[in-house]
Amino acid sequence: MDVLPAFLDYLTRERRMATKTVEAYGSDLSFFLAFLRVHMGAEPSPALLADVRARDIRAYLAERRREGLSDATVARILSSIKALYRWLDRAHGVGNAEVGYLQGPRRPQRLPRPVSIxxxxxxxxxxxxxxxxxxxxxxxxxxxxxxxxxxxxxxxxxxxxxxxxxxxxxxxxxxxxxxxxxxxxxxxxxxxxxxxxxxxxxxxxxxxxxxxxxxxxxxxxxxxxxxxxxxxxxxxxxxxxxxxxxxxxxFATHLLANGADLRAIQTLLGHASLSTTQVYTGIDSSRLREVHAAAHPRA
Structure with missing residues (x-):
């Protein structure tokens, strides 16, 4: 099985990801697989990927960091690698427990910057x-x-x-x-x-x-x-x-500030995950404290 084309086809057909997102995965993983080809001395087949150790991936990330990549980019690359391994495990039974425990650099959370009303x-x-x-x-x-x-x-x-x-x-x-x-x-x-x-x-x-x-x-x-x-x-x-x-x-911030439900805002914005929407709660914490004080039964 040619791993990368099969994974990208899965992202396109089953996950229905946007073309640019699939291209980003393809770019990240093509460099990773090229590294493994040299580092492991063999074509990166599912069997070889199962044998990759955490130290091998750390060596790859260290090499990319020496190229001057930011923490955010390195974290994104690791996320792409983990996504590939999750797919291999679910679709082909190719597990690799070491990969799941790898942690990338912490990325500082950037709050959205809305305009005022x-x-x-x-x-x-x-x-x-x-x-x-x-x-x-x-x-x-x-x-x-x-x-x-x-x-x-x-x-x-x-x-x-x-x-x-x-x-x-x-x-x-x-x-x-x-x-x-x-x-x-x-x-x-x-x-x-x-x-x-x-x-x-x-x-x-x-x-x-x-x-x-x-x-x-x-x-x-x-x-x-x-x-x-x-x-x-x-x-x-x-x-x-x-x-x-x-x-x-x-739109999201002003709805939240006026008491809108976070789940409703998630639906209106089309966010797949509530965690993506929750970033707006960091913008108006004072308003959230007021809502908590007014709504909590022990307030």
Whole structure:
């Protein structure tokens, strides 16, 4: 069995991971298997991988670290190696207990950096009224930013919408990372922003074509929205962290600060794991203390 192609096929077909994620696994593991080919003096078959010891993997990680890789990258590489071994164990009965006990460097947790409520409102308003911009383009930009902040969408998800999503539904069906589908409620302000744009867009918004268009009628390039945010944050005096994704962070953070359930936020964001969503609890610990004090029966 050719191990790497079989594992990547599993990630694509069964785990339904995004193409870039599968490519990242492929890159990490191809270097690892090439190292084993030299280090072990044989082709890395399942039998050989079963005989790999923890010291062999440590030797590989030390070699990569000498290349100047960061702790975060080394930790990611080890995570890829562990994922390969878990698959080998489940799918082919090739166990290796030593690998499971390996620990990589600790990665410092980076908290999301959302924009404030006022900043989110200002960004949407200024995008709609940007000087020297055609009205339909301003309406388009406001609609996109409204989806990021009002619906918690990733920019790729917002730009994946088609003319079939007009008129905007109260519950929007979104296909997110790894092909996972979730339902996102759209508040009236977001639906109104989409309708304003759709009514004045000069291009025919047919069901099979992108909803958001560039100036020449093609699909809107996400770099244009990133450039828009760059101009807006300079005008509004916002930090460099005020990116399109910061509006999605703001969606989650502001819901949590107003008492939303963490599980509900996980579902709305399309996170596979609750631990991914829990990072938002570190942003407003004072608010969480207030909720705890108000809700705990012994408070």
């Amino acid at each position: 006022d900043a989110a409102k200002d960004l949407i308003s200024e995008a709609e009224n940007e000087p020297d911009q055609e009205p339909w383009i301003g309406a388009r930009d406001a609609a996109v930013l409204s989806l990021l902040y009002g619906g918690g969408l990733r920019i790729s998800e917002a730009l994946s919408l088609t003319g079939a999503d007009v008129p905007a539904p109260e519950r929007l069906r979104i296909k997110g990372k790894g092909g996972k589908v979730r339902i996102v409620p759209l508040i009236p302000a977001v639906r109104d922003a989409i309708h304003v744009y759709a009514d004045i867009c000069p291009w025919a918004l047919t069901r099979d074509k992108p909803l958001f268009r560039g100036a020449k009628g093609g699909a809107l390039n996400p770099r244009l929205i990133q450039g828009l945010m760059q101009r807006m944050r300079a005008y509004l005096g916002l930090p460099d962290t005020a990116t399109p994704h910061a509006l999605r962070h703001a």
